Amino acid sequence: MNYPEIDRYASIDSPIHNFDPRAKIITFMVMIFSFVFLDSITKALVGLGIASLIYIIAKLPKAFVIPRLKVVFLFLSPLLIIMPLTVDGQVIAQYHSITITLEGVRYSSLVMIRALSAVTLALIMLGTTRFDITIKALYMLKVPGTLIQMLMFTYRYIFVIMDEFQRMWKAMESKGFKLKANRYGLSVLGNMIGMLIIKSYDRAQRVYHSMISKGYTGNPRTIVNFELRTKDYAIALPMILIALLMHTYHLVL
Amino acid sequence: MKEAIRVKGLTYSYPDGTPALEDIDITINEGERIVIVGPNGAGKTTLFLHLNGTLKSQDNTVMIFGKNLDDMKVEERIKEVGIVFQDPDDQLFMPTIFDDVAFGPINMGLDEEEVKNRVKKALSRVGLEGFEDRVPHNLSYGQKKRAALAAVLSMEPRILILDEPTANLDPKSRADLIQVINDLNNDGITTVIAMHDVNALPTLSDRVYVLNGKIVGEGTPREIFSNSELLKMTHLEAPDVFKLFKVLTCFGYDCDTLPMSIDEAVEFLTRTIESGSGHIHLHIHEHTHEEVRKFLDSYNHH
Ligand SMILES: Nc1ncnc2c1ncn2[C@@H]1O[C@H](COP(=O)(O)OP(=O)(O)OP(=O)(O)O)[C@@H](O)[C@H]1O
Ligand SMILES: [Mg+2]
Secondary structure, eight states: OOOOOTTTTTTSOOHHHHSOHHHHHHHHHHHHHHHHTOOSHHHHHHHHHHHHHHHHHHTOOHHHHHHHHHHHHHHHHHHHHHHHHHSOSOEEEEETTEEEEHHHHHHHHHHHHHHHHHHHHHHHHHHTSOHHHHHHHHHHTTOOHHHHHHHHHHHHHHHHHHHHHHHHHHHHHTTTOOOOSSHHHHHHHHHHHHHHHHHHHHHHHHHHHHHHTTTOOSSOOOOOOOOOOHHHHHHHHHHHHHHHHHHHHHHHO | OOEEEEEEEEEEEOTTSOEEEEEEEEEEETTOEEEEEOOTTSSHHHHHHHHTTSSOOSSOOEEETTEEGGGSOHHHHHHHEEEEOSOHHHHOOSSSHHHHHHHHHHHTTOOHHHHHHHHHHHHHHTTOTTOTTOOGGGSOHHHHHHHHHHHHHTTOOSEEEEESTTTTOOHHHHHHHHHHHHHHHHTTOEEEEEOSOTTTHHHHOSEEEEEESEEEEEEOHHHHHHOHHHHHHTTOOOOHHHHHHHHHHHTTOOOSSOOSSHHHHHHHHHHHHHHTTSSOOOOOOTTHHHHHHHHHHHHOOO
16 A cells, blocks of 8 residues: 655665764754744745755655645645735735735745745655654653654554555445545545544554553653764754854854 | 463453453463364453453452462563464554564563564564564564564563464465464463464364353363364364364264374374275265264254
């Protein structure tokens, strides 16, 4: 089956792929936060440029990043229309009582550029590491255990549940069911989702039993061997410096 | 001989009121190969959940190696009893195979070196060397099943409990798995198995318990399969080889014990032919067909 795996390209060889996962998470988080708070379009564009550069270094295929960015773009595109019409400021175009303001255009483009660079960075971060390694890195970074376990089980069982859904769907199609947006179709779909939830509940119980029988007492423990090497510092330091400089260069220069 | 498991007067109903087990008495010696058979819903899985304390009965009814299960610490318990459940997807709950197989040993408090050793050993035992970094959702069903077994073997339990280990496996995987289980038993591990696959049963058991809410039968596979009343009552079947040789006796084949498996059949046939005049003699007399029909009827569910 074809799973939309976030870590499908995690086995490519690139400096970003080989970057220590903990350092990667910290570095990328710093950059994302830095880029999200940039206050001018010029800076935001520089940020987007840097993100694109890292994307090129990471050698991730376009097919991985572009469709996902498209979703973000679609999601935010209402802003591009609404903000120029609603934000007060210098009017640059007018049609009857509808006005478009410069501030509005600026503001909405700023939001869009920041979002695109943040998402690009996040995609590179997740896309260049096997997801289980990302979880372990978070574990090493002392992210609370409950959160780690939630991530872990989501990652593990999302596929099982997708398979289950697919099987149910096939079973229904083989009995001649076609989804139509009418009352009957929706009620069948609702039943199916209900079934899925019950099945998941039963499964959760069985999984819990099997965890107990392996000595589970409430906290997840695992063995992780990550080692920070010189090259990791060599990547992390400049990136973090850039992230900081974007906000503080006027103090330095 | 040491007693590995003793269950005395175990009764259990699920919280919603479903009665599952009634007054179960079972005694299993160390090193024995036990198979538990029974129809769907007989309570096999429920019984197993009691054998390592996942489900608790009201009173102290389960003893493991002479010790009361309820008094044992978690680490101690998982060192004695390991359970492999039916659905491998329920048991591989960690992100990678390594994490899954390491899960038990880590909970036992072993150091890192030892954990890694055990993972390696367990994976090679089930023929999954080098699968450490694989993620469960990319494995085949048979591989998942073996990984689930490895995840229990890594705890090196003295008693190994398997819930339908051979279900849904292709013939080769099934034979491999049976081999692994018997090897483990030869190493001194007590094996307790629930299964519906009667043709594989004789190769995995010295003694059989028949469960149907309560224990309704106990004995060697031969004793159990000779009892057609019991089989009928519990929706069980006898192995095909066993039935075939029983039919042969109606045709005049003379043997005191019936073979349970192909291997045994070959052995018995060789013996009878060699001790006879170099051949066996089959014939039809006036009652033959009646006898055959009567026999088949006694084993038929319809
Ligand atoms: N979580 C539960 N809550 C309520 N009743 C349950 C639960 N699990 C099992 N039962 C019931 O307990 C009885 C015994 O079930 P169990 O799963 O132990 O049977 P089984 O012998 O393992 O069957 P199978 O061969 O189908 O695996 C059944 O009647 C079942 O419906
Ligand atoms: Mg069962």
